[in-house]
Amino acid sequence: MPNITVVQGDITKQNVDAVVNAANNAMRGGGGVDGAIHRAGGPAVLADCVARFPDGLATGDAGWTTAGNMPAQWVIHTVGPNHAAGERDRSLLESCYRRVLEVADELGARTVAFPLISAGTYGWPRQDAIAAAVDTIAATPTQVETAILMAFDEDAYRQIRGVLRSRA
Template sequence: MPSLNIEVVTGDITTQQVDAIVNAANTSLLGGGGVDGAIHRKGGPAILEACRALRASHYGRGLPVGQAVATTAGRLPARWVIHTVGPVYSATEDRSPVLRGCYTNALRVADELGARSIAFPLISSGLYRWPKDDAIAQALAALGAASPATVEVARLVLFDAGA
């Protein structure tokens, strides 16, 4: 079993040349703002069509928070997009296990697909208001504890140098 090489870079998640790009989706799977909107815009209509098919079949009520599912990557420089829904940050409830689950479930899906490389955005740190420093700590904790079967490289793509 290969060991997981974790990389942290600054950049645009939509330009990462990896097997799978992770989308910080909303439960509808039908696009939105932030990372989700960027992935749908740059990936093109094939991603939305695949998401609509998922909604029509397995996820009629939407993708549950913390879960992950894959679609085509459309025009993105990847084979797949793995959609996961992060939790909204709460100062009164510890939702960090759910946030870490987004990373581990996305890795599980990537393994099922046979992906060798995967790029993650900083899940929940935008519209869902998770503090960036803790979001990074949660991502690295989840990825550091993982032992995927096929994924060799996990890249955490930070949108700006401030993160």
């Protein structure tokens, strides 16, 4: 089981092997974390998305690209369910975390920074998104040593920290 920690800050600036992108099905950039990763990584990230995912990516799946100009070596893209649009199957959200860890293992990544998948624009309730992230990462066999849950703001940081403490 990886050591799961929380950091408040910008996922694009993390010095880790891989950062996780909460992408959309098209894999061509977007808003929120997706937009930030594409802006920080530069055109190489989009070019790799186009080459590797010509038909996009299914909800609950994951795949990797270069991280371009970011400190990380790779971006592991995953498409979470859009709760706001009626996609409420929690197993799809859990699949995102499992698939990211599987891809990380294929790459040999030992440190991975995760956003709270689907908890932003896609509207997944934050407390459940945190529980899904922590529980799924903890239960998934992996060679990843450190999984960082990124908190965009102080409130998310406190909530994630609270869940991590209650699970310790």
